[in-house]
Amino acid sequence: MLQQKRSVFLTLALVLMLAAVLSACSKSNTASPEASAPSGNAGSKEKITLRMTVWGSPEEVAPYKKAIQNFEAKYTNVKVELQHIAADYDTKLTTMVAGNDVPDIAMMESGTIAFPMAEQGKFYNLQEFLDTDADISPDTLVPNITYSLEPGNVIGIGPGPESFGLFYNEDIFKEAGIEPPPSNVADAWTWDEFVEVAKKLTVDTNDKTAADPDFDPKKIKQYGVNLSTWWGVYSNFIYSNGGDFISADGKTFALNQPEAVEALQKIADLMNVHHVSPSPVQSKNIPATNVALQTKKVAMTVDGQWASAGLAQSKFNFNVGVMPVMKEPVTTVVCGMFSIFKSTKHPQETWELLKALLDPEASIDMLTAGTWMPSPKDWYTDPALLAKWTENLEARPSGYKEAIVDVILTKGHQTPTGYVKNFNNIMDLVNPALDKVWLGQQTAQEAMDSIAVKAQAQIKGRRDIKE
Amino acid sequence: MRKGMFYGLLFTAPAILGFAIFTLGPMIASLVLSLTNYNVFKEQTSFAGLDNFVRLFSGEDELFYKSLGITFYFVLLRVPAVILISFGIALLLNLNVKGRAIFRTIIYLPSIVPAVASAMIWMWLLNPDLGLINSLLSRLHLPTSDWLYGEGSVIPSVVLTTLWGIGSTVIIFLAGLSGIPRQYYEAIEVDGGGWFRKLSHVTVPMVTPTIFFNTIMTIIGSFQVFNEAYILTQGGPNNRSLFYVFYLWRTGFRDAEMGYASALAWILFIIILFFTFIVFRTSKSWVYYEGGDRA
Numbered sequence: 227m228l229q230q231k232r233s234v235f236l237t238l239a240l241v242l243m244l245a246a247v248l249s250a251c252s253k254s255n256t257a258s259p260e261a262s263a264p265s266g267n268a269g270s271k272e273k274i275t276l277r278m279t280v281w282g283s284p285e286e287v288a289p290y291k292k293a294i295q296n297f298e299a300k301y302t303n304v305k306v307e308l309q310h311i312a313a314d315y316d317t318k319l320t321t322m323v324a325g326n327d328v329p330d331i332a333m334m335e336s337g338t339i340a341f342p343m344a345e346q347g348k349f350y351n352l353q354e355f356l357d358t359d360a361d362i363s364p365d366t367l368v369p370n371i372t373y374s375l376e377p378g379n380v381i382g383i384g385p386g387p388e389s390f391g392l393f394y395n396e397d398i399f400k401e402a403g404i405e406p407p408p409s410n411v412a413d414a415w416t417w418d419e420f421v422e423v424a425k426k427l428t429v430d431t432n433d434k435t436a437a438d439p440d441f442d443p444k445k446i447k448q449y450g451v452n453l454s455t456w457w458g459v460y461s462n463f464i465y466s467n468g469g470d471f472i473s474a475d476g477k478t479f480a481l482n483q484p485e486a487v488e489a490l491q492k493i494a495d496l497m498n499v500h501h502v503s504p505s506p507v508q509s510k511n512i513p514a515t516n517v518a519l520q521t522k523k524v525a526m527t528v529d530g531q532w533a534s535a536g537l538a539q540s541k542f543n544f545n546v547g548v549m550p551v552m553k554e555p556v557t558t559v560v561c562g563m564f565s566i567f568k569s570t571k572h573p574q575e576t577w578e579l580l581k582a583l584l585d586p587e588a589s590i591d592m593l594t595a596g597t598w599m600p601s602p603k604d605w606y607t608d609p610a611l612l613a614k615w616t617e618n619l620e621a622r623p624s625g626y627k628e629a630i631v632d633v634i635l636t637k638g639h640q641t642p643t644g645y646v647k648n649f650n651n652i653m654d655l656v657n658p659a660l661d662k663v664w665l666g667q668q669t670a671q672e673a674m675d676s677i678a679v680k681a682q683a684q685i686k687g688r689r690d691i692k693e
Numbered sequence: 694m695r696k697g698m699f700y701g702l703l704f705t706a707p708a709i710l711g712f713a714i715f716t717l718g719p720m721i722a723s724l725v726l727s728l729t730n731y732n733v734f735k736e737q738t739s740f741a742g743l744d745n746f747v748r749l750f751s752g753e754d755e756l757f758y759k760s761l762g763i764t765f766y767f768v769l770l771r772v773p774a775v776i777l778i779s780f781g782i783a784l785l786l787n788l789n790v791k792g793r794a795i796f797r798t799i800i801y802l803p804s805i806v807p808a809v810a811s812a813m814i815w816m817w818l819l820n821p822d823l824g825l826i827n828s829l830l831s832r833l834h835l836p837t838s839d840w841l842y843g844e845g846s847v848i849p850s851v852v853l854t855t856l857w858g859i860g861s862t863v864i865i866f867l868a869g870l871s872g873i874p875r876q877y878y879e880a881i882e883v884d885g886g887g888w889f890r891k892l893s894h895v896t897v898p899m900v901t902p903t904i905f906f907n908t909i910m911t912i913i914g915s916f917q918v919f920n921e922a923y924i925l926t927q928g929g930p931n932n933r934s935l936f937y938v939f940y941l942w943r944t945g946f947r948d949a950e951m952g953y954a955s956a957l958a959w960i961l962f963i964i965i966l967f968f969t970f971i972v973f974r975t976s977k978s979w980v981y982y983e984g985g986d987r988a
Contacts, residue, residue, distance in 0.1 A: 317946045324733045324951075339734075342949055346734035506930075507842040510816075511823045650947065654756075658931040665930070 274572050275305045276579055277329040279322075281315040281562075286597065289589035297582035304575050323348065330570040331579060334382055334563050336373050337643035337650070341689075343565075344381040350566040352380040355577045362581060367601055370559035370640040377692055382563025385584050386598035389557040389634040390462050392550070393533055394526040395519045396543035398448075402427060407526065407547025409625030411555045411633055417492060420550035424450030424502035427525040436502050443501035450502035452512055452527040453493060455664050457653065458560055459528055461642055463489040467552035471642045471652070476688030479681040481656060482674035489552060490663060490670035498666035506664045516540040530560065531630050534596030538621035545623040548633060559638040590614070596621025599634070606635055640690070647686035655681050727955035734949050745956035757957070759932060760940040763848065767936065768915040771852045775911045776904065779859045783866030784896070797867070804860035812924040815854040816841070841925055847934045851921045862907050869903030870896065901980040909972055916965050937961055 280290055287310050294306045309329065311318045316339050322328055323343065334340035343349065352372070356363050364372060371384035392407045399406040404426060408414060415423070427450035428436035435441060436450065453459060464470065469485030472478065480486055496503040504512050504524075516536035518524040527533075528549055537544045548555065564583055566576045586593060586600035593600060593615035605611045616622045616631065643649050655677045662668040668676075687693060702709075727745055731738045749757050786797050803811060818825050819840035827837040840850040877895045886894070897904075922928055922939035938961070945954030 320733050320946055320949055338947065339949065343734045346732070346736065348734060507821050507839055510820050510842070658929065661929060661931040 273303050273305070274575060275307055276331065276570075276572060276576055277307045277309065278331045278579070279309045279311055279315075279319060279329045280333040281311055282333075285595070286592065289592050289598075290583065292591075293583045293585060293588035294579075296585070296588055297579050300582075301575065301578065304572075304579075306579060328567045328569050330572065330576045331564055331566050334565045336382070336563065336641060340373065340382060340563065340565060341375065341643075341647075341649075344375045344379075348568055349381045350568055350570075350573060351378075352383060352566065352577075352580075353378055356380065359577075359581075362584070362602070366603055368559075368599075368603055368606065368634060368638070370638045370644070371561055371563075371601055373563050373644050374689055376689055382565040383580065383584065383601070384561030384563045385601055386589070386592070387559050387561045387601060387634060387638075388530045388532055388599060389559055389630055389638060390459065390528060390530055390549060391546040391557075391629050391633075392526055392548060393515060393519060393529055393537065393544060393546050395522060395524075396545050398427060398522055398525045406545065407550075407625075409545075409547045409628040411548050411551075411628070411637065414548045414555055415550040417550050417552050420451075421496070421500055421502065424496070424526065425500060426450070428500075428502040436500060441501075446501065448522055449504055449512070449524045450526065451496065452509065452515075452518060452524040453496055453503045454509065454528070455493075455506050455660065457642065458530070458558060460490065460493055461558045461639075462528070462549055462556060463493060463552055465556040465558065465639045466549075466554055468554065471646050471649075472685060472688060474691075476647075476691055476693075477685065479652070479678055479685050481681070482671070482678045487670045487674055490660070490674070492552070494663045494666065494670060497664060505666075506661070516544075519544055531599060532597050534621040534626070536596075538596050538619070541620075546625045546629045548629045555633065555637045556639045557633050557637055558641050559634060560641045560643075586611075586615070594619050594621065599630075603635070606631055645688050645690040647689060648684050651684045652681055655684065723955040723958055726952050727959050729952045731952035731955075732949050733951055738952075741952065745953050746960075748953070749956060749960065756932070756935060756940055760935045760937045763933065763935055764916060764918070764937040767848055767852065767918060768912060770849060771855060771915045772908065772911050774852060774856060775859060775862060775915075776908055778856060779862040779907070780866055780900075780904070782859070783863050783870055784892075786863065786867055787870045797864075800863050801860035803857045808858075808920045809924055811857055812854065812920065815857070816925060819850060819854075841934075842930060844930055844933045847926060847930065851918070851925065851934060854921060854925065855918070862911065865907055866900065866903055869900040873899045898981050899983070902982060905972070905976050905980045909969055912968050912972065913965055916961060916968075 278290075278294075280287060282290075287308075290308060294308060298304060298306060315333075316335070319332065320339060328348075334343075353374075367383070368387045371387045372380050373382045373384075374380050394406060396406060404423060407420075407423075422437075425436040427448065428441075428446060429448040430442045431445040431447050432440075432442065436443070461471075464481075464486045467485045467489040469483060469487075469489055470480045471486075473480045473483075481490070493503075497505040497508075512518050512523060513521070514536060515524075515527050515529045515533040516539065519527060519537065520540045520542045531546075534546070549557070564580050566573065566580065570576050582588065584601050586602060586605050589598055589600075592598040596619070600606070600615065605615070612627075612631070616627055646652065656674075659668075659673040659677045663670050663673045728740060728742060729738050730741045730744070748754060752758070782800060786793065786800065790796075819827075821827055821837070821839045821842055824840070826840070830837045838846050838850075841847055843850075873895065877899070878891050881891050881895065917938055918936050919938040919942065922934055922936040923942070926934040928935040928939055928943075937957070941954050941957045941961070944950050944957060
């Protein structure tokens with residue numbers, strides 16, 4: 227059975243390669259370098275169809291459908307064909323590109339194939355639209371949600387920014403008589419304060435806390451905090467400590483520099499020295515954030531704000547505060563993006579569709595449920611609009627406005643996938659080395675130094691500076 | 694004769710066409726691609742000669758050797774384990790006990806479970822802290838293991854999870870066993886031989902063709918291990934389960950380097966061909982066909 231599946235898989239891979247060869251022959255005809263300026267034929271009434279691909283759960287796809295309805299009502303000559311690719315999105319899209327069968331607009335991920343495609347000129351430069359559009363411009367959007375191949379070449383705009391916060395179970399703090407995490411960034415905990423609280427909230431099966439000398443780290447029933455070892459999470463603290471993945475001039479690997487190393491080491495110490503956060507091995511037992519907090523397996527967790535949706539459904543007293551600060555308060559902003567393929571025959575209409583997809587009114591259900599945040603800035607600054615998605619909602623607890631809304635506008639930092647060139651290949655070296663750090667087998671300095679030479683060879687520069 | 698030929702071709706056409714279109718064609722295509730620098734997203738593809746292969750063997754790509762080593766280790770552990778265990782189970786299932794059909798069904802059942810589902814089950818079972826297996830071990834005061842999350846234990850653990858799907862190999866062994874004529878055993882009984890004599894003088898020699906077949910299929914399947922790395926470990930920890938086909942997939946579908954991935958695929962093809970050839974060559978000395986000359 228298994229073997230059959232494997233050979234099916236291999237065959238499939240080979241078929242895809244064949245398809246690629248066949249299509250490569252016909253490519254030269256279709257890839258005429260079109261004038262990259264948007265053709266202003268939005269007014270023409272010929273019937274056209276736009277194709278669009280997205281991933282996501284059914285709840286996430288619903289707002290796209292609503293946005294498409296709104297769009298089709300406004301542009302009656304345009305029909306949008308939505309293709310929902312639930313699994314193996316990148317593989318499927320790669321195959322579509324290989325087969326010269328690309329959609330007009332697609333949801334893309336900065337960490338995977340978006341930049342490799344952009345580097346080969348597959349996408350429109352959205353800067354050209356942003357420059358001339360009356361409705362939106364970079365200034366009307368939340369910072370850090372546009373992705374650029376290089377300065378001035380925008381390849382995608384995120385429909386829903388996400389930032390990170392410190393989610394916690396209010397009851398645990400009340401029972402322990404401890405002040406919960408502040409939500410105002412000015413009062414944010416220092417790292418040491420954070421560790422102290424985490425110690426008091428880490429409890430073993432004999433009800434001893436990690437602050438107690440008799441504490442047994444092998445029998446922990448409640449962790450003070452869950453800080454996952456995903457780069458999305460630890461990048462917050464690297465930035466907060468003044469570190470980075472790559473130097474400011476884009477020439478040097480920077481994870482072995484003191485600021486980054488210190489942040490990584492402090493996170494590893496949570497697991498191996500203080501025993502207040504589950505190690506990667508132990509974290510396999512930790513359920514999703516909402517369940518972990520609800521069942522008191524974990525008192526606090528650093529997670530993306532999308533966790534609000536699950537927390538709201540779990541019906542318990544959760545709240546959110548700002549993450550502890552090492553030197554500067556920072557949150558990494560992550561999101562998917564919509565990109566327009568250069569092969570589209572209707573760039574102007576596709577751009578209008580992209581704008582419709584960014585409209586928070588269409589995705590209001592996702593905003594109130596807690597999964598998403600809006601992308602236009604005025605939805606954060608205009609009290610009436612802000613109220614629509616943050617007030618009197620289970621997914622938006624009392625700390626939300628200060629800890630998430632204010633922070634993303636003023637302390638946001640672009641995700642490393644957005645500006646570090648060749649990010650994946652660098653991380654192919656970094657991740658295995660960090661495995662040893664999280665398990666306490668090497669210090670962060672040793673691990674990062676051990677791969678520094680190889681990582682340096684993979685450094686190809688930054689996207690956010692002119693070369 | 695002519696007519697027979699026509700109908701023969703007609704009825705085998707789906708299989709032959711299927712093979713030509715979905716196997717042979719793509720194989721040729723990937724061979725061609727392996728000599729190019731084809732990247733899915735690039736407009737220009739140029740002939741690169743043996744550059745991909747040079748890059749692989751020059752040592753520039755450490756992960757190539759690493760994944761190859763890991764895969765060899767996996768094959769070395771898994772093939773004997775699969776053959777011995779499935780043969781043992783087949784022997785037991787071949788006994789004339791009550792409820793034999795039920796036992797046979799139970800052994801085969803896991804092979805029907807989708808690979809992803811059984812991988813999820815194993816992730817829970819092998820969980821170092823809460824998993825059933827470690828819980829049982831610690832209750833019996835036996836040493837526990839990090840299983841899939843330990844650098845040293847990850848490959849043996851993956852082997853363990855794949856043994857779950859041993860059912861089809863067992864079935865083939867059972868077929869081989871049930872083809873052994875009873876009178877051979879009776880002859881040994883008459884001569885006063887016991888259980889072990891029967892096994893070593895009749896059963897094993899008579900099923901050598903089945904052992905031969907199963908060994909080859911298991912070798913091929915083991916070299917192509919993918920699902921486990923994809924679902925269970927993602928190549929971790931510290932790249933210690935970076936199986937060859939997983940690395941190939943990552944190169945082709947994440948990095949879009951199809952030319953290079955094709956070169957990787959062809960090297961695997963040649964490795965598998967080589968080992969299959971070796972087993973075939975040695976088979977002359979140990980596989981016994983009742984019907985005639987040795988193979």
